[in-house]
Amino acid sequence: MKERLTDARFQAARARVLGEEQERQGIGTLGEKTLHRMLKLTVEPNEACHEIKACGRVADVVLGEDIVEIQTRSLSKLSPKLATFLPERHVTLIYPLPNEKYIRWLDPVTGELGERRKSPKHASVFDSIVELCRLGEHLTHANLTVCLVFLNMEEYRYLNGWSADRKRGSERLERMANRLCDVVCLSTPQDYRRVFLPTALGDAFTVKDYARLTRLKPRWAYAAIRLLERLGIVTHADTRGREHVYAPT
Numbered sequence: 001m002k003e004r005l006t007d008a009r010f011q012a013a014r015a016r017v018l019g020e021e022q023e024r025q026g027i028g029t030l031g032e033k034t035l036h037r038m039l040k041l042t043v044e045p046n047e048a049c050h051e052i053k054a055c056g057r058v059a060d061v062v063l064g065e066d067i068v069e070i071q072t073r074s075l076s077k078l079s080p081k082l083a084t085f086l087p088e089r090h091v092t093l094i095y096p097l098p099n100e101k102y103i104r105w106l107d108p109v110t111g112e113l114g115e116r117r118k119s120p121k122h123a124s125v126f127d128s129i130v131e132l133c134r135l136g137e138h139l140t141h142a143n144l145t146v147c148l149v150f151l152n153m154e155e156y157r158y159l160n161g162w163s164a165d166r167k168r169g170s171e172r173l174e175r176m177a178n179r180l181c182d183v184v185c186l187s188t189p190q191d192y193r194r195v196f197l198p199t200a201l202g203d204a205f206t207v208k209d210y211a212r213l214t215r216l217k218p219r220w221a222y223a224a225i226r227l228l229e230r231l232g233i234v235t236h237a238d239t240r241g242r243e244h245v246y247a248p249t
Helices: 007-023 034-043 075-085 123-132 134-139 190-194 207-214 219-230
Strands: 050-053 057-063 066-070 092-106 142-159 173-185 233-238 243-248
Touching: 007 142, 007 173, 034 050, 034 057, 034 066, 034 092, 034 142, 034 173, 057 075, 057 123, 057 134, 066 075, 066 219, 075 134, 092 123, 123 142, 123 190, 123 219, 134 173, 134 219, 173 190, 173 233, 207 219
Parallel strands: 066 092, 092 142
Antiparallel strands: 050 057, 057 066, 142 173, 233 243
């Protein structure tokens, strides 16, 4: 799949989608979200392979016997599809993350679109942990490959939040992307070990140690370790006061 997820293919898909949007005169006027469509066309430019019925459900892309699903929001929404597809087919799940992000605010009353502002946040592989945990038992299925796709993005948000500046709690309208920067594919427990188990942890570590190295919130560091336990990558080895101590297997 990585050979299909290149910036050259993404640029061709992006130009195609932006041309369609120009004809429709505006952001967010397509029935399908822009980023989702860009990634789908990157994987397979031939639309005859899109939205194909497989195993009784409609798949985003079908490539021979393989299925590709693209999810730009919560991965938990894919559980019903994965429960149907995985026993029968190999599934590649594509999940985009922002390598760099710019934000533009749209006033829903006046229609005024603000200047683009660069967000100080940069995603890392560890930012995917929250969503990967939501896949539950599907994540350990031999027929599932997860591809984390890092993109430079531009996000459009309504200026309709509850805070004084109307930004907190605001609604996201659309996400665009202008470059595909990197792809990390996860298929086997060894892949997850390489990506999610920092060597600096050593032979014994706690949830606090993991949170410090990965910059995850404690509850998500705990969820990550539970995930690594489920994959057979770490095990509960000891107790240090009231803290569990874990060790690589």
